[in-house]
Amino acid sequence: MTTESTVTPQVMQQQRDRQAQQDRLRRWLTEAPAYALLGAFSLSAILALIWVLLMSLRPVKELFTYGAWALPKEWTLQNYVDAWREMRVGQYFFNTVLYSVVGTVGSVFLAACTAYILARVKFPGRNFIYYLFLISLMIPGYLAMVPRYFLMKNLGLVDTYLVIFLIAWTGGLSFNLFLLINFFETLPTELEESALIDGANAWQIFWDIMLPLARPGLATVAIFMFMGQWNEFMTPLIYLRDASKYPLALGLQILSFGSTYSATYTKLFAGMMLFIIPILVIYLVFKRQITEGLTVGALKG
Amino acid sequence: MLQRELRKLVIPFLGPSLALYLVIGLWPNLEAFYWALTEYDGLAPIQTYVGLENFSTMLADRRWWGAVNNTIYFAIGTIITLLPISLLFAILIMSVRRGREFFKTTIYIPSILSVVIVAFLWVFLLDSTIGLFNPALKALGLTEPLKQLLGVNSLNWLGHPKLAKPTIVLIQLWQGLGFYTLLFLAGLAKIPGELLDAARIDGAAGWGLFRHITWPLLFPTTQTVLLLLIINGVQIFTLVYALSGGGISPLTQVMATYIYRTAFTDRLFGYATALSVFLMAVVMALTIVSRELTKREAIEM
Incomplete structure (x- = not known):
């Protein structure tokens, strides 16, 4: 008390200001390297995308006269038009949409039905079936590569759209089940019971009551399935022969190395942009579900 | 009552998914163990049983062991770069005051x-004529010193034989960093704030805080990350x-690409399956070993 009375309020204020300034400086000095590192990496991700965009918007001849660091002198959408028409990118794009949508809808529906049964219905052999489904989470995908290929070949399914759908529907099944069973188990039984008393049948209980409640879980599964299907490479590589059925991943990969003509570079970048944009939009829209779902997903390991 | 009604769904809901899963998902995995003991060119009516011949071929296959070597290089290279850097990035993101979401x-x-x-x-960024990287090095006068270095x-x-593998590791680092950083961030978020505050009051800070509080509590996440990386x-x-x-x-051939090539280019389907059985055994062994090793370490903490 005595010391405080000898110090005037102004001096105290000055001291506090100086202290705050020092704190700010120290904080800035400790945080600067963090910002530099994080900033550098973030910048590399953003610049990579911007570079692809810029490359796709310039005439190809500029590339060789001014080099990659120069901004486009002339802006054009011609690369997109050419890629879409001449390089089958339009077709690849529609195929990718088809595989992603049918693959996602089918596998989410299949997993939801199965998960509901395994989570909410008691019947003999339930645990056995549950573990049977979980087995394939532990098996690396390459083991069945050859036998599965010949299974499909013998069924006459090689080089069809159906084979891509079938593999999408079964491929993610175990993992999606694992997530959705946990989700269904958290829902209260009272709702099912009161729906039954109100005269709902089993299908209505599932479709009208439980499925809407499971929407957050289904959304997470659907987003991950869609992103996985959009980028899927190995299944089409193994099963498709006819280029008209290729998705973007396979089509662009073959185009990029198949063509030795450097005149197609900028068109390839246009194709890449068309491949990136949808997935980027989905990511930015569903960012929260994706980052949260990823954590749940990793627990399976 | 409810269970009796819901049981009506068991067959229609479980039937299709179980059938698809057993036929396409699980069965080819079992079949693989027989395929591994056969020889098949994809044209003959059936495979020829050759016993363990494929495995003795594997032991003498130099290109295969080259691929195994490269795989080990990539796996270890990725683990020793990605694990510490993604952990660092997660800690840095937690420590900065602004721009966390960004x-x-x-x-x-x-x-x-x-x-x-x-x-x-x-491939384009690193291209010597149209890429960004080499022209930038040249402009900065770093080309010659870097070559010497x-x-x-x-x-x-x-x-280049000396550069190709490290470059692939760096590309994997660039692509994987975000995923593993988010996993570590989720792990860090689970550490109770009071615990860190209590440690700070007791005088722990910086490295000590990390070493004695954060690291042991983060260990389950680290375990998951390590397992996923392997x-x-x-x-x-x-x-x-x-x-x-x-x-x-x-130069860069890995186990999976070699298996794919052996099957679908060389049409040695039996041999390829034997190699994938080996790959599966490696994955399982590494999973068990890494679980056991990290379990012991976790107790020591």
Whole structure:
């Protein structure tokens, strides 16, 4: 008390200001390297995308006269038009949409039905079936590569759209089940019971009551399935022969190395942009579900 | 009552998914163990049983062991770079005051892109004429010093025997960093704030705080990350395949690309399956070993 009375309020204020300034400086000095590192990496991700965009918007001849660091002198959408028409990118794009949508809808529906049964219905052999489904989470995908290929070949399914759908529907099944069973188990039984008393049948209980409640879980599964299907490479590589059925991943990969003509570079970048944009939009829209779902997903390991 | 009504759904809901899963998902895995003991060119009516011959061929197959070597290189290279750097990035993101959301969002962008896009992007970025990287080094006068430092005669990042493998590890680092950083962030978020506050009051800070509080509490996450890195590392396929345009050279050949090639290019389907049985055994063994090793370490804490 005595010391405080000898110090005037102004001096105290000055001291506090100086202290705050020092704190700010120290904080800035400790945080600067963090910002530099994080900033550098973030910048590399953003610049990579911007570079692809810029490359796709310039005439190809500029590339060789001014080099990659120069901004486009002339802006054009011609690369997109050419890629879409001449390089089958339009077709690849529609195929990718088809595989992603049918693959996602089918596998989410299949997993939801199965998960509901395994989570909410008691019947003999339930645990056995549950573990049977979980087995394939532990098996690396390459083991069945050859036998599965010949299974499909013998069924006459090689080089069809159906084979891509079938593999999408079964491929993610175990993992999606694992997530959705946990989700269904958290829902209260009272709702099912009161729906039954109100005269709902089993299908209505599932479709009208439980499925809407499971929407957050289904959304997470659907987003991950869609992103996985959009980028899927190995299944089409193994099963498709006819280029008209290729998705973007396979089509662009073959185009990029198949063509030795450097005149197609900028068109390839246009194709890449068309491949990136949808997935980027989905990511930015569903960012929260994706980052949260990823954590749940990793627990399976 | 409810259960009796719901049981009506068991057959229609479980039937289709179980049938698909057993036939397409599980059965080919079992069949693989028989295929591994056969020889088949894809044309003959049936496979010929050859016993363990495929495995003795494998032991003498130099190209296969080269691929195994490369796989180990990539897996270890990725683990020792990705694990510490993603942990560091997670801690840095937690420590900064501003822009956390921005860093979290941008850092994950490379992880959502198709591996084909990433491969493509880097092939162009590292291209000596139209890429960004080498012209920039040249402009900065770093080309010659870097060549001397690395002991190479050209900065052909993806083609030079000395540079190709480290470059692939760096590309994997760039693509995977966001994913593993988000996993570590989720792990860090689970550490109770009061615990860290209590440790700070007791005088713990900086390295001490990390070493004695954060690291032990984060250990389950680290375990998961390590396991995922091992499992994904051993099975690396698309990046190597896409970077080399499918024409994989012995320089970067990995187990999965070699298996794919043996099956679908060389048409040695029995032998390829024997190799995939070996790959499966490796994945399982590594999973068990890493679980056991990290379990012991966790107790010591």
